[in-house]
Amino acid sequence: DADVTQTPRNRITKTGKRIMLECSQTKGHDRMYWYRQDPGLGLRLIYYSFDVKDINKGEISDGYSVSRQAQAKFSLSLESAIPNQTALYFCATSDRGGTDTQYFGPGTRLTVL
């Protein structure tokens, strides 16, 4: 089984809809991240969390919110989706006491019509 899982893998939604992307990990890591990938722009950090009670904004947090429900779960929400939020979204984890390596999930492809 994959160590970092994301659901759904693909989602098509309409402008104005609320949508939640979920990430779960079995690696026991305390740090979790949400990134957005757009063609030609690489990956950009949306939010990150170093433990259940710690949430931090990344480079592009506007229009997004997150929830760290447990050490193993980190959700990303789009309260009112807009077309320019169409992108590939990745969750990642890392271990505070480890090697700084970030382990990525398989991604969620989101299309906002």
Add this chain to the structure above:
Amino acid sequence: GENVEQHPSTLSVQEGDSAVIKCTYSDSASNYFPWYKQELGKGPQLIIDIRSNVGEKKDQRIAVTLNKTAKHFSLHITETQPEDSAVYFCAASIGSARQLTFGSGTQLTVLP
């Protein structure tokens, strides 16, 4: 904040040749530089990283070099194979927070 530029955006090489991807960073405080490989339909996976106290690191056919004075670092892949075809991302981060700033990616194609 940190800015990472990556070149080239696309690179095609013949199987067995070497491939070099270059990145520059803007913040001299950056001290951790990982490289990720992303295969089609998958998430990025770390292939090698280097810290600012080291000038070069090698792992089999992959090597990374770092020039702190010039603020650039490079990925070198020797004896390329078709399975090396993927998108490669460089990244940089400062301090213990490990907030990675990624380059824009390089699509490497190894031609048989």
